[in-house]
Amino acid sequence: MVVGGGVVGLCTAYYLAAAGVPVEIVERRGLGSGASRGNAGWVCLSHSTPVPAPGVVRYALRSLGRPDSPLYLRPLPDPAFVRWMWRFWRSSTPAAFRRGYAAVAELNRDTFALFDGLREAGVDTTLTRPGMVHAFLSEAEARHHLAIQREMADGHYPMPADVTTGAEARLLDDALSPGVRAAYLVEGEGVVDPEAFAQALGEALAAQGVKVHENAEAIGFRSSAGRVTALRTTQGEIPCGGVVIAAGTRSPALLQSLGRSLPLQAGKGYSFSVDLDPAPRHTLYFGERRAVASPIGGTTRIGGTMELSGNNNRLDWRRIVAVALASRHYLGRWFDDPDDLVGLIRDPWVGGRPFLPDGLPVIDRVPGHDNAFAATGHGMLGVTLGPVTGHRLAQYVVTGERPEVLAPFRFDRLRR
Numbered sequence: 001m002v003v004g005g006g007v008v009g010l011c012t013a014y015y016l017a018a019a020g021v022p023v024e025i026v027e028r029r030g031l032g033s034g035a036s037r038g039n040a041g042w043v044c045l046s047h048s049t050p051v052p053a054p055g056v057v058r059y060a061l062r063s064l065g066r067p068d069s070p071l072y073l074r075p076l077p078d079p080a081f082v083r084w085m086w087r088f089w090r091s092s093t094p095a096a097f098r099r100g101y102a103a104v105a106e107l108n109r110d111t112f113a114l115f116d117g118l119r120e121a122g123v124d125t126t127l128t129r130p131g132m133v134h135a136f137l138s139e140a141e142a143r144h145h146l147a148i149q150r151e152m153a154d155g156h157y158p159m160p161a162d163v164t165t166g167a168e169a170r171l172l173d174d175a176l177s178p179g180v181r182a183a184y185l186v187e188g189e190g191v192v193d194p195e196a197f198a199q200a201l202g203e204a205l206a207a208q209g210v211k212v213h214e215n216a217e218a219i220g221f222r223s224s225a226g227r228v229t230a231l232r233t234t235q236g237e238i239p240c241g242g243v244v245i246a247a248g249t250r251s252p253a254l255l256q257s258l259g260r261s262l263p264l265q266a267g268k269g270y271s272f273s274v275d276l277d278p279a280p281r282h283t284l285y286f287g288e289r290r291a292v293a294s295p296i297g298g299t300t301r302i303g304g305t306m307e308l309s310g311n312n313n314r315l316d317w318r319r320i321v322a323v324a325l326a327s328r329h330y331l332g333r334w335f336d337d338p339d340d341l342v343g344l345i346r347d348p349w350v351g352g353r354p355f356l357p358d359g360l361p362v363i364d365r366v367p368g369h370d371n372a373f374a375a376t377g378h379g380m381l382g383v384t385l386g387p388v389t390g391h392r393l394a395q396y397v398v399t400g401e402r403p404e405v406l407a408p409f410r411f412d413r414l415r416r
Helices: 007-018 056-062 079-090 094-120 139-153 166-172 194-207 248-256 317-331 338-344 379-399 404-409
Strands: 024-026 071-073 132-136 182-186 211-213 218-224 227-233 236-239 243-245 265-274 283-286 291-296 299-308 346-355 362-365 372-376
Touching: 007 024, 007 194, 007 243, 007 372, 007 379, 056 079, 094 139, 094 379, 094 404, 132 139, 132 166, 139 182, 166 182, 194 211, 218 248, 243 248, 248 346, 248 372, 265 317, 265 379, 283 317, 291 317, 299 317, 317 338, 317 346, 346 379, 362 379, 362 404, 372 379, 379 404
Parallel strands: 024 211, 071 299, 132 283, 243 372
Antiparallel strands: 132 182, 218 227, 227 236, 265 299, 265 346, 283 291, 291 299, 362 372
16 A cells, blocks of 8 residues: 555555556545645756755744745744754754765666656656756855855766856846846756646556555554554555555654654645746746746746745745745746736645655655555655655565665654
């Protein structure tokens, strides 16, 4: 049983089924309806970094009381939230950040090859690789950002030698406004339509005979002698010979029923779609404002923000406005007044991206249970890391031996 019908769960089910393992999926709503639906669709190497980084906590504290901040922290009267923030701060040292970055970069090594393999097998991944333009309002900020990225890339992926400045910076993408003073292009970075990708995976799984239980919420397990023997759902109990918990922000409750706690918080992100003229040809990263834009499905999806306000999916319209205002610095005045946004944008969305305090996912066997595994905590990297997570975890399930590349994503690291 794979619990969770997002990109991570679907990819895990796909590779298990490809290995000959009988698989069923349980999803509380529809496939790809959670955090996989409204994200920016990036498949990227240059932004696959842990969120806890040097200076990020200081940046978060400055956001208190500012709902327009790219990183918005709203403290909760919850001891678990306070503990999570303390551990997040402990993980934001330069050494911890470098370890996390190196671990994700190594895991990412096969990402594009796996997407190619899915396409060759008939899965419509929708992947294109237009490259990513990093746009900045300040030349100094652009050079600082590029220097850090070049150092962290360490040969894992190509980076440009220098930034492009002045009017030539805007030539990297026609959608950029005169306010952009410096930019650089990371070639080969990709983008998918995440909802369409999830649906294509669902169709491929159906063709492999995988049964999908939609609108069925997993609520617990029946276990015996350290082995899960059945999954309990709102539609009844389903016997099984093993389980993979890939349920995003709902994973901790399921793991708790197996006697394991997981310190996970939702990092809420917002997005919307809009028709721009000219529309971006590349994925765009707006450096100072930490917002993004992606060409998806014939339109432009603009997204951003990291909101730590508890595990909920309440949409705060002020955050949608904040993302739109942030984008206007880089895309020009595509709207004049925030009141105009109601008629201009489509599909305003909020999603709770699952974050562990060190910024890395858990991809491992659940301690104390021979046949239970977890794949959650991918944060903003669910689409990028979905295929490689599924591929490597399927190897672990089938062989019983953890692939070395998964060592940094062990469950027991969180007990320290």
